[in-house]
Amino acid sequence: MRLFVAVNPPVAAVQELADAVAPLRELPGAERLRWTGVEGWHLTLAFLGELPVTELPALTGLLSRVAGEHGAHRLLLAGGGCFGDRALWAGVDGEVWALRRLAEAVREGVTELGVESDQFGFHPHLTLARAGSAHGRRRAARRTDAGDLQGLAGALDGFRGGEWRAGELCLMRSDQDLGASRYTVLERFPLADWSA
Structure with missing residues (x-):
């Protein structure tokens, strides 16, 4: 299984970001990107790659322990940026x-x-889009360049979503489906609640 560990933002935070991102899809250069689906938006803490099922018991034990040693915290999605092109x-x-x-x-x-x-x-980031053709195997006429991405990132400068409580770690599985990734939560691990 292809696995990673993540914190998943709540539906309200995802919707706020989706509303802010929608106009970006109409900007120059946006058509050359592969946009990620909002149903899979997450904050990756560690990408683990392909692991055999036999590794799961040790991994889930570790994640349970780590979650119990770290408290829930407050986050919000804000601004944007890019990793080069x-x-x-x-x-x-x-x-x-x-x-x-x-x-x-x-x-x-x-x-x-x-x-x-x-x-x-x-x-810490939430991936919105990756460079490459939005049309699967058909190549875009011109590859997205860093300037295009910087312009799109700049359009998010003023975005600041509402605060939310990050209260659990998630062990996630990634499956490829015709080039698109689908993510499934395999197990949730509550973070410690020290507010009581």
Whole structure:
């Protein structure tokens, strides 16, 4: 199974962002992007890649422990940015320090299990679109360039969604379906509630 660990924003936060992103799809360069589906929007903490089912018990035990050691925190989706000419993303604000600690704990834990996570450092974001043709195998006339993505990211500068409670870790499975990714929550792990 192709797995990753994520924090999923609530429906209200996703809808706010979807409303802010809708006009971007009409801007120059947007037609050359592969836009992600709102039903799959998430904040990836660690990408684990292909793992055999036999790894699941140790992995779920680890995630349960990590979740119990980290408290729920407040986040909001705000602004945007891009990774060069590869991806357009929405940013994260609020108690991002807590999200970073959580991601670090997950990454350290899976490494101790002998599972390699992605080699990139953690950068809190929600991927909105990736460079490439929006029409599957048919190539776009011109590849999206960094300037196009920077312009789209700039259109999100003023966006600031409502605050929400990040209260659980999710172990997610990624399946490819005709080039598009589908994400399924395999298990949820509640974060500690220290407010009581």
